[in-house]
Amino acid sequence: MVAHSNVTLTKADFASDQMVKWCPGCGDHGILAAVHNVFPKINYRKEDYCIVSGIGCSSRFPYYVNTYGFHGIHGRPAAIATGVKMANPKLSVWITAGDGDSTAIGGNHFMHIIRRNMDVNLIMFNNRIYGLTKGQYSPTTKQGQVTKTSPFGVIDYQLNPGELVLGVRGTFFARAIDTQSASLQTVCERMAAHDGTAVVEVLQNCVIFNNGTHQDVTDKDLREDRQLWVEHGKPMIFGKNRDKGLVMIGRSLKVVKIGEGITEKDILVHDETTEDTGIHTMLAQMRPPEYPMVFGVIRAVKKPTYNQMFEAQQEEQMAHGAIRSVDELLNSGETWEIK
């Protein structure tokens, strides 16, 4: 368990002396502001936060937050953070990683840290492009898109990170948007409270190399009709007039209009705690224009964390194990005396 601060912290406690070097208008600024605001609210001791990153624009993040931080190498933040958390379970460990770090070069580590339910929080900056290397496609780039390395259009099928998280039965998956700070902060608070790997996919805009990639859901005029913010125990309703909702017909989710024979009571109620990944996966898969895109906490399931189970074994052995010192170890088993 991470200890709470006994003094009131403010945003200023987490401001770093480093000049923020992201491009003007980059979505990363919004995520940074959200974290600066939310860390004091989470209220752990400021020395107990540790931010670990990989490589990419998003991975400069640790330098801009005055906590302990480690800027790793491409794709490996999940592996590094695993070591940090196992070495010192009393730290609140945060990973900031891009779509490349998480789903391309670091796909293996991303998958396994989630599968193990390591007790860390992972903010995935999904701008669907390699920004720091100036505009090559990533696994989350839309098929057909022209980029530096796909002059005739991307032929890779697009990866949906949420499906990956749910495919390995992640215990926490949320989605948020860089420019919608209040909801992003709420999600971050929920992540801190969650025991296990908490992943948020943040739709982040790369203003230089992939400007507007998320526009079909983030655009001011479209967003109310295309963003469905789910809340546990509440019907999944969206739309400018709050008149659209999701229902289950057969084995599929359908968008229906409330009124015309359908009432709010017919709308599916969100259950983030169900162990079954079926509906969570369907929610994560939804895309406009047929569906809205789902945001907020899609899944938050209680399951023992890797760290809890690891420490339980360790405590048991340290309390009752036969060998208590290296001297005892050296003298254990078959030995004999030469006189």
Add this chain to the structure above:
Amino acid sequence: MADKNVIRKEDAVVRFAGDSGDGMQLSGTLFSDTSALDGNDIATFPDYPAEIRAPHNTIAGVSGFQVHIGKKIYSSGDKADVLVCMNPASLKSNLKWARVGATIIVDLDTFTEDAIAKAGYESSPLDDDSLSNYNVVKAPITTLTVEAVKDIFTDRKSALRCRNMFALGMIFFIFGKTTNHADDYLQTKFKNKPEVIEANQKVIRAGFNYCENVDVQETTLPRVDVETAEMPKGKYRNITGNIATAWGLLAAAEKAHLPLFLGSYPITPATDIMVELAKRKSLGAKVFQAEDEIAGICSAIGASFAGNMACTSTSGPGLSLKSEALGLAVMAELPLVVIDVQRGGPSTGLPTKTEQADLNQALFGRNGEAPCIVVAPSSSANCFNWAFEAARLALETMTPTIMLSDAYLGNGSQLFRIPKMSDFPEIHPPFATPNDPEYQPYRRDPKTLVRQWAIPGMDGLRHRIGGLEKTDGKGAVSTDNLNHEKMVHYRKEKIDRLADRLPLQEVSGDEDADLLVVGWGGTAGALKNAVSELRQEGKKVAYTHFHYISPLPKNTGDILKKYKKIVVCELNMGQFVNYLRMNFQGILFHQYNKVQGLPFEVSELKEQFNKILGE
């Protein structure tokens, strides 16, 4: 043994060979442990195939276990005095390991037409004169084993599992050993299977009695009394290099008062280190089986940043995968222990065989100027001391340290005089002081150039580090050209200055030697024997063996300049000799190299040294 038929010898080599499932490792281990308990010095070396169970009766499936016992044993020995072959394939592939005149025990029953053909013989080697230089004992091991246990096992399969014990019984007879230890072992191992204990004990005795009663005794079977060791007083145990390595790391963690963290991925022949440490949760060891080699080292780097004594264990291909992360540890200047149990390469190479060809990789295998500390143990037992030393150096100099073990040391075993932890020094990592207003992540000790270790959670020391170049002192990201050059020099100089605090290199042998023999790592046993035999023959030879590779001991150059002729011996194409040539120009080095996946033999070394002496 007062019997006049008994030959007294200073040492003897026994090699057990059979199909992978024939239990040769167990026979070998029971014989070596029995000998050790009897007062012999011992060394063992398993020679097993990469396949777990290759097709029955084929060369690919042959597994061996060599035991060297005697008065003073440095290596697992060259050629066998007694070779046990449980089938034709093991004879075919192991005959080259028997000295001329050796006793070869074969299981006659297995020499069927089919098995002879499968082994690649055109006709039975027992029927022609191809074995005339050896003393062949044709024992019907299968028949007699089945016969011995016919009241216990009705199925042939269970009975056949005891064949290795028949061979063991015969070896016990030859070397005048009792069955006491084997009996104890079987009692413990199979305590819930009394029939298995009884069967195996019966078969050991059947093997022993066969030698005693059958007329092979007078005609062909030698009886050997191997001299017992003149060992320093103390408590001893048998230990493999990999277990000794694991224990050395635990010892260092205890002396540093830090939890040991091992992030690793299974790889032959290093896996046993991880397997052993995974058992040691009661000592606070945290073992993380990562999803791959990269995650292994990266988790260790994370654990090191967070204040544990972090280690990762691997073999050559794994070290390749870890290269980038190792560079990160160099840049972050974090303590990290990397154990490389070398095997034959490149690529997958010879996974179960030994080689010393990862030296260049350890010294140079990273992007940029990325020096690490490199050390190498020289015996299975001293893997304990060198793992301890590797961890001490890593922790006290905040620098990744690579220990180059190898398959020969790691899998081989030796007598180990049990040390007392009170004889080992405390380890003092350079921790930062909480709330130190002067703290800077890259502020260095002016003498050692070592930076301080501030652990997440410590008050008043929050900082960010990583793989980007740092500003001298402050540690903020910097792309300044001159700062980069300065930092590159610091990282190198920090390792060079470590040499001031390390012991000097020692030389043994003749002061006025005509030849200096140089070795490093796992070859010490054979080199020591070769030098000692040459000196007994009146040759003037000196010998020096390197454990500190980077940095080299300060007096290395002075030593090398002293001798007329120098030969550097290693199991690669000359990586250490070229490293010496690079560092000490103008000295003429001879080199002797072998890349067969096998340790040196004393005889080949002597031949080589004589040749150089005669030139």
